[in-house]
Amino acid sequence: MSAGKTERLLNLTMALLATRRFMTKAEIFDRVAGYTGAPDANDRMFERDKDDLRELGVPLVIGGSNQLLDLEDGYRIDAKAYSLPAISFSAGEASVITLAAQIWREFSFSKPARSALLKLRASGTELDNSELFEAHLSAMEPAFPNVWEAVKERRRIEFDYRRRDGFVSHREIEPWGILSWHGAWYLVGMDLERKASRVFRLSRLTSEVIFTSIPAFFLPPEGLDLRGEIEKLNNSAEQIAVLNVAKETCIALRRRAHASSTVDAKWDQIEITFDDLDAFTKEILWLAQNVVVIKPKELRSQVIDSLILVAQ
């Protein structure tokens, strides 16, 4: 039965690709193998088949087969739109494409990436693995598949979100886009209650993601700039930090410092630029009691708050 369906879809596709004029439903049932049921059953089957073809992206065109003689609509597949254009890739391009497709592991993008590679291979492109590079990007956040679905389909969603300080609240969002920022995934969207754009780290969604609208319910803003939204949040403009570092320690920080002076027998003072507050906080915490943040205030208080949490 299902092998029959696969076979019927293939025969239908070939017939509609090969025909120069539109084929009416009656012609299809008469000539294409697989439509062997009663007229009603054939009709229902054909409706499902059409949906299946469209779901795969097959460009099915409906039109009058002959405006003078035929009144009934007919069907064909636009062969030009159907066919992957002949693309010739240089060896270098082919290898970056293979690499790009292998980035995705066990995740929403890995299936389309693999099928894209297959299509390119099928159209005669030789693709080789690079021996020098390898890249991976993971997306293990349980919320990922639903959020990506909602972004693509432009559906509203709701979920519970835990802020960095631990506070959990219920949110309803128009999801504009997703962004992998320095290895972590974020959702950018309109928070319907707060009536403003917000950024959510996917790993901090604590509930299931539920769709609350039909598809195509909203349009993301014209000049959507995902990168800009998150840069605003991360405050990632370069800043200068002043740190006290214990003698003989913090070797890497000292190497990056652009000014250095002696404080006393135990401490030196250095000046160093950083752009990512969270990442720099982690680096400083890693060095434990051998570093003290003097400036800026933000960094100083974030380091102190973290140390208090660890000391508890």
Added chain:
Amino acid sequence: MSTKNALSRFARLLVLVPFLQTHQGIAVADAAVMMGISERDLVADLYLLWMCGLPGYTHLELIDLEFEHGHISIQNADTLAKPLSLTADEAIALSMGLSLLGALPNAGLNEDLRSAQAKIQAGVLRASELAQLTKQVAVVPVEPSSEMAGYLGVIEKAMIGETQVEIEYYVATRDEMTKRTIEPMLIRLIDGISYVEAWCHLAEDRRLFRLDRIYGVRPLKTRRSHLPLSLPDFERSGALVDYQISLAPSGRWILERYGAIALENRKGPNAPAVLAVGDRNWLLRLALSAGGDLQVTSDLELANEIRETARLALANYQA
């Protein structure tokens, strides 16, 4: 077989037919590997294709296949000579991968990336759909500094020329700068962070070096002496000891980054997990940098030491 399976098999056949036409005479086993399916499934597909063709369905219209002798040839399938154009999903997956690779600072690669990107876009059926989606998803890796890019250039040259390099490498766990001779084998970009995988003469073992902890590279003329064999992911080696830890929700990234294994989830927000650790001091520093998101539960002595260290660091601020 469900309807969904029938549909995905149909999609596969639409690729298989042109694939066989551009690879006439390919061995059944090779074709199965390239298509990512078992030989048995491939042969079942071939038998199914045998039954398909154009209306009329005599031997003149049916797809003609020959695969009895272990090699596949296909005739009479001109209608399906080309695969279906790329869907927006497929193009986005490749296109995001290409933008991520842009973080590898290599001028030659960048040119290939740009032109490949443009060609992929030309292969998409609904270009407007892709254009819309492109605005809705982005990948921004950590951008390497110009110094890092320079180091990477030297390392790449050594990989191509199969020579060794000397690096100055910062070992964060011991807050120590080391000088070591390495044989770079592979540059890996994992979740936005670049690593150099290499044979290390100091450790006499394979090691993964974070690019942002390399503070100097000097090319050597010596040829490399070890073969770049592919090994599974690793970051720390040596004898590993399992520690039980507990992770707050905002510390779940530790599971992924360091390959910790989550244990059965009890009630409460914190998740128990097991982390394999090579150096106790490394775990101490990781716990500090996690800022309270990671608790060590199996070693009370270490847990105390972590708290003590945090108190010592805090005392600096009260002075």
